[in-house]
């Protein structure tokens with residue numbers, strides 16, 4: 115059945131002339147080799163692929179055209195053993211000195227078991243191999259470069275990838291504030307670097323350059339250009355004078371590709387690949403590789419630039435914040451001494467006025483005393499911040515009745531406010547620093563009163579279980595907007611800075627309170643709704659073991 119189909123199909127090409135035409139003009143290379151390895155026939159496609167005339171190829175030993183002896187010896191041995199080869203990889207030498215990657219499929223024609231000749235089909239896969247290799251390289255380069263966050267390191271890696279494998283002369287130029295800046299220049303031949311620099315010195319990039327393919331033109335237009343074959347005439351045309359022409363000739367430029375570095379559609383630089391090897395002229399595959407590689411370079415350099423910017427920024431901010439801390443520490447210490455002596459003088463004066471029964475002056479002094487206490491409070495907060503920053507805050511731990519502390523503090527606060535402070539407490543004992551915990555309470559109560567100018571009451575409740583005590587201070591004041599809530603425990607952060615109210619404060623109370631509670635192994639949290647009020651709670655473990 116099969117035989118009859120192939121016989122009927124063959125009818126169309128039988129006849130010597132048609133078969134000869136079929137062989138001769140087939141689009142795949144075909145050759146026949148005899149027992150001794152001599153080429154007895156080669157068709158046009160095969161000759162064209164390798165660049166030989168029939169006389170230069172036919173009649174010669176096939177071994178002469180293979181780049182790898184071991185490969186052709188292996189092929190011939192298999193064929194002599196009458197094996198069939200399918201897509202056997204090999205490299206063939208072309209007339210122009212280049213080497214082609216091919217796949218060979220072959221079997222043997224024998225008569226009465228006698229080897230007569232091979233039937234050999236040769237497929238050129240040079241381009242395919244090249245594309246594979248370039249893609250592989252591009253991937254490797256991409257992976258390696260993405261790990262580079264330092265510009266110098268990235269540039270070194272880039273040059274290692276490109277020179278000399280893909281370019282003998284390679285440059286990267288950036289455009290910064292309208293000015294061209296040579297970022298990297300590398301040459302496979304180290305001695306040529308000086309020439310290359312001289313060339314660039316004599317021939318700086320001119321952004322107004324009208325010549326298509328010049329670095330200035332690519333920088334201006336953002337269009338990539340490949341000049342596969344740089345001719346003598348092109349060199350002469352681009353030289354300014356005899357001396358300049360000498361420099362250009364000394365560089366032996368054979369082929370060039372110039373690609374723009376683009377960030378968000380804006381040209382930020384230009385990359386130039388130059389081959390000085392006349393056997394290594396760039397083609398479309400190289401051009402596509404160069405464009406892709408340039409994108410990787412751009413991305414890598416952009417990443418490195420952004421990273422360095424962020425690092426620099428962080429360094430500046432750290433330095434800034436260190437200086438701020440230092441200032442707070444010095445300022446609060448310097449303020450403390452005069453305020454302490456002011457306080458002492460007011461006490462002496464108060465006693466003196468009381469003795470003289472000068473009630474008016476005594477009243478004024480009492481007001482002054484109150485202001486000094488406020489000032490002292492602010493200075494104490496600033497000193498606490500310094501202690502927290504330096505890890506110097508110390509705690510005096512004791513077991514004490516928590517209710518007693520809350521009641522005492524509330525009583526004292528009640529004397530200074532018109533708000534009704536309503537207490538509902540569970541009885542419990544805790545281990546902690548009584549003064550520091552009182553400071554937290556005072557802060558929460560002060561805030562509850564301060565930030566609810568229109569309200570009349572503040573609720574203070576505590577709940578105890580076996581593990582912890584939770585104390586909450588609830589007010590019915592202005593509340594905190596959801597967007598500001600995550601920041602209220604941040605040092606110096608002040609929410610509610612709106613025009614309707616002005617509240618005094620430094621934005622330190624909650625920061626200090628949170629630190630104190632954290633150091634007791636507890637936690638602080640709150641709920642708040644604008645214009646409805648806030649509830650700030652802290653929970654303390656019964657055993658403070660993190661101090």
Ligand code: ADP
Nearest residue numbers: 561565593602608609610619620621622623624
């Ligand atoms: P200060 O009150 O000195 O500004 P705090 O650290 O005690 O600093 O509070 C930080 C910010 O949190 C305050 O500026 C305020 O905007 C907001 N805040 C704190 N407690 C309340 C509250 N009970 N109601 C509304 N806002 C509050």
